[in-house]
Amino acid sequence: MTTVRETVHELLRGWGLTTVFGNPGSNELPFLDRFPADFRYVLGLHEGTVLAMADGYAQATGRPALVNLHAAAGLGNAMGNLANARQQHTPLIVTAGQQARNMVGLGAMLSEPELTTVPRPHVKAALEPLRAQDVPRALAEAYHLSTLPPAGPVFVSLPLDDWAAEVVPHEVEHLGRRRVTSLAAPAEGEIERLAARLDAAKAPVLVVGPEADREPVFDQVVKLAEAANLPVWLPPGPPRCGFPTTHPHYRGVLPNTVNGITETLAGHDFVLVLGAPVFRYHVNKPGPFLPAGTELVAVISDPAAAARSPMGDALVGDVGEVVSRLAGLVTGSGRPPVPPRPAAQAVPAASAPFPAEAVFDVLADVLPPDAVLVNESTSNTGAFWARIPIRRSGGLYFPAAGGLGFGLPAAVGVALADPGRRVFAVLGDGAAQYGIQGLWTAAHHRLPITFLVLRNDEYGALRRFTGRLGVSEVPGMDLPGIDVVSVARGYGLPARRVEDAGALRDALAATGGPLVVEVPITRT
Structure with a gap:
């Protein structure tokens, strides 16, 4: 017979999820039993550390990562870094071992009847299979859902006695061959209209967020900034850098207050935001959201971020698709070149404590x-x-x-x-x-x-x-x-x-x- 564990190991291999980040406990040992020789287990000594290691790994590879945590307590230990992963839209499959099914209702040690509620709201979904035979399909759902835009962590609770159960062959035979892909594209004419608005502006400015920090989008943003003669800012508290800080068009990081951003963008009549919420403020210093007469368009993959913005228009879609087309359409309309940003003055120091x-x-x-x-x-x-x-x-x-x-x-x-x-x-x-x-x-x-x-x-x-x-x-x-x-x-x-x-x-x-x-x- 083929077990749930064997089926899941084969699915993980097919998805390229052979690096597992974890800190094991008794509930997780049946999953790790007979761990495949071609897999790599990356041990962290605390669940928060494990989650952040997986987050860094997934961001750097651009692919999902698998996290294996210990019960409700271990999942709770990871919550702080799970919030970071959710905010950054990192594709993670986060699992935690549940007690044996017949023990959960008894309130046994390491059981949690509401384990799927623990990671909310910092996951896209939280799943617990209704039968042992549903484990492979639940993990497949988590894998695909984690990568669909906007990407993010998905949680799966895994009862410890499910792994030895026999799978039903016809229920799992298609899982490893499925491909789930987003094909959303800008509506007809939207990019052309955006290019026209950008060219018509007298003093436009570009704000580049974390969604632009991937190849070849990174280079396409540089092409766009140069073609349209745009000064470039990063959004407040940027978790990634979508534009080279050594480029002469780079201006710095926007302040983290409403009035600070309004003052910084004064003199610009059009703001194009690529791949960032508008905006993630921190310190409460209210005021007008934009300078008087300034228009704003944001391009972002996250519909929730687009919907909650208090100003401007938004295009929900792939930033790379928009930038690559936009860079070939804009002309700059004869705007003068962007002057280089003054270099920071060196601060010498001979001994500690250093500035x-x-x-x-x-x-x-x-x-x-x-x-x-x-x-x-x-x-x-x-x-x-x-x-x-x-x-x-x-x-x-x-x-x-x-x-x-x-x-x-x-x-x-x-x-x-x-x-x-x-x-x-x-x-x-x-x-x-x-x-x-x-x-x-x-x-x-x-x-x-x-x-x-x-x-x-x-x-x-x-x-x-x-x-x-x-x-x-x-x-x-x-x-x-x-x-x-x-x-x-x-x-x-x-x-x-x-x-x-x-x-x-x-x-x-x-x-x-x-x-x-x-x-x-x-x-x-």
């Missing part, structure tokens, strides 16, 4: 051309974006929902996806603690990652918010006594603390396996 700007200047100087950056130093994002060059697609990852714990393990997932590119994880000393267990996986797989931990002994971003929110005398802002170097060595990684500029340069230029570099920086 964050000085650290980023050194990092920018030693970065390999194909390096990947994962940023989770939230108190220094302005300095980061002003100084770090992103030259190609897949060059930058940031927690999309703002949840800490993404950066360190996501860097592990990105490196597993493409070990030929060196990864630099730029982390705050507070943020690093949320995913610190990922250091063990990096050491175990000897991944080419430099973990740059900026140590200021505080939650710097929170301290900055105390001023913005008008609060004072807030506890819990300081983080004294965290020795990241010792922690890293305990996980098996080489680590060093740098105190002068020469040692900083040498550490950041180092190659080979994983390395943790702790750098004291000035406080907020």
Whole structure:
């Protein structure tokens, strides 16, 4: 007979899901029983770390990833990073082991009758098969649904006693051959009308979001910006970088407030947003959503984001399809060339504690051309974006929902996806603690990652918010006594603390396996 486990292993092989990210418990052991020799199990020491590793891996490969978590508690541990994955539309098949079916109603240990409600609202769907024989079809549904636009995580609850059950051959024989593809295309004339509006504008501007950060869309956006003479901004808090920050048309990252964006876009009569919500604000500083007389069109794959926008028109569809056609239609209408953005002034520093700007200047100087950056130093994002060059697609990852714990393990997932590119994880000393267990996986797989931990002994971003929110005398802002170097060595990684500029340069230029570099920086 053919079992559910054997059938699922064969389906996963056909879908290319032979890398499994997990932290196993007793409910998951029957799935892992007789684990195929051609599969790879990537162990994380905490479920939040596991989820972020899979998120980084799926984003870097552009394909779904499979996550195997332990029961309701393990799924709960992963929720913070599941929110990031949902916001970024990362295709993940997230599974958790349910107790044996006859034990769930008894309230047995590791059972949860409402397990499918635990990951909501951060999944596209949550499934639990009604019969053991439905497990293969439920996983097939999750696989296809996770990839359909807008992509995102899908959850499947898997009772532990289902795996040994016999499948019904005619119920599963078609699953591995099915292909589910989105064929949505812009309506007749929509691209031409958009091109005409862009050409008719006197001072248009382009805002490029994370959906443009893939080949060949990345290069097509550059072509569009040059053809139409458009200055280019990134949206607030960009989780990916859809435009090279070294390009002369690049202007920076939009502020995260309503009035800040309105002031920044003043003087522009037309705003074209590609692949980003309009807009993801953070700090409550209200005002007009756009400058008076300014029109806006957003192109995005997410119908919910398009529908909730408070201003402008929206085209729901594939950003790549729109950009490739639009770039060949626009003329620029004789607008003058976009002047280059002034370069950031160098901030020299001879010894610790360094200004964050000085650290980023050194990092920018030693970065390999194909390096990947994962940023989770939230108190220094302005300095980061002003100084770090992103030259190609897949060059930058940031927690999309703002949840800490993404950066360190996501860097592990990105490196597993493409070990030929060196990864630099730029982390705050507070943020690093949320995913610190990922250091063990990096050491175990000897991944080419430099973990740059900026140590200021505080939650710097929170301290900055105390001023913005008008609060004072807030506890819990300081983080004294965290020795990241010792922690890293305990996980098996080489680590060093740098105190002068020469040692900083040498550490950041180092190659080979994983390395943790702790750098004291000035406080907020």
